[in-house]
Amino acid sequence: MNLHHLSIFHAIAETGSISASARRLHISQPALSRELKTFEARLGVTLFERMPRGMQLTQAGQVLYEHATRLFAIEHAAEAAVREVAEARSGRLTLGASNTIGTYVLPRILAGMRTQHPDIEVTLFVGNTEQVSRGVVDLRFMLGFIEGPLHVDGLAAVTFQEDELVPVVAAGDPLLARKRLHLEQVVRQPLLMRERGSGTREVITTLLRERGMDAPDRIMEFGNTEALKQAAIHGGGVAWLPRICMQTELRDGLLCELGLRSLHIRRPLKVLHRATAALAPLQHAFLERLQPGLGDRL
Known part of the structure; x- marks a missing residue:
């Protein structure tokens, strides 16, 4: 052609x-x-x-x-990689991140990166774990950041931080008045979840399955964490939300944790890249800003 x-x-x-x-x-x-x-x-x-x-x-x-779009994206990524080898302070940084990391972790790091490297071009795609993993494999993203299990071959992943998924409801929800709360009572409530392909949803459904619970029937799906959080605040049901995204809402009493520590989920936040590809200087500099020594661990 x-x-x-x-x-x-x-x-x-x-x-x-x-x-x-x-x-x-x-x-x-x-x-x-x-x-x-x-x-x-x-x-x-x-x-x-x-x-x-x-x-x-x-x-x-x-x-x-x-x-054609995928082909030219690979072309642009190749050009950017060559430029970065020549000069780490300029070039293009294309990142893919799942929702929690892309919304609540990376923006601060990227803002500081631009201050130190004013000539770089930065593109951040925020999607779910599956989309991000596939994007790294397809060369659309130089680095990926995920909060769910990795199911794609050819990628290497390193944990750089941990997060906690916490089951919450709106203030005044009847579940909060129960002295002894059981998992069955929680699952019978409307559940607010991310879409299929989301790492957050996968770890929640795995938790319920391990405790002998079938997939709930009453699920409302949301494409991003902020929309899910707003639905929970307004009494839409039970939501597992990253603690990192709702510190203000918990402090102000808009959301309340359910008293079941067994439903809290600790999960690793991971950075991933193609296993056979060496890090370019600009990628390495970004990872060092995210966490000192992280670039040397990939």
């Missing part, structure tokens, strides 16, 4: 416009249109529908766009 044609296709898919793509690539519109027609003819498919307000991807075009 001609990469020049692929880059033209990718530009049109992102801009939705022949004219905008021509300006981006410094090619005349007629020349760009000819190149696109040639590319479509070689593939034997139509990649775009020509609409009054721009170019719309066909089903075949959408499939190709997803692959």
Whole structure:
């Protein structure tokens, strides 16, 4: 496949416009249109529908766009890695982090990093453990940070901190009035959980399974920790939340811990990278800022 044609296709898919793509690539519109027609003819498919307000991807075009995006992300990562070898104080740092780490741990570190390295480019993707792990394998992220079990081959993981998942409810919840609280009583309540693929959800369901509890029926799913926390504050049910994310709410009485220490979950926060890849200087500098000596442990 001609990469020049692929880059033209990718530009049109992102801009939705022949004219905008021509300006981006410094090619005349007629020349760009000819190149696109040639590319479509070689593939034997139509990649775009020509609409009054721009170019719309066909089903075949959408499939190709997803692959092209991954390919060019690898290209950008390769360029960034080469630059970092030459000069650790500049370059690009692409990170993926699961929700707790990406929201409550890394922003402070990244802010300090920019102060020391003002010329670096930083991209932080926040998703669930599965998405982050896959992103490191696919070379979209130089480093990943997860709080759940690692199920992807080819990665090395090192624990850099521990966190605690605590079962909580809103102030005034009837569970708080019970003198002796049992697990069965908790599981019968509406449970607030992260989406499937989340490391947080996996460790909670594992805990319940180990205690002989089937998967609860009454589950409300949330795509991020902050939304889940707000639902718990407003009386939506029982939630296991990272202690690191709710210190203010616990102090102010908006959330209350359930009196079952057996339901508290200690979990490691891990940094991961490709097992066969050496750390670039910029990655090493970032890890040292996160925790002295961490870069040497990977």
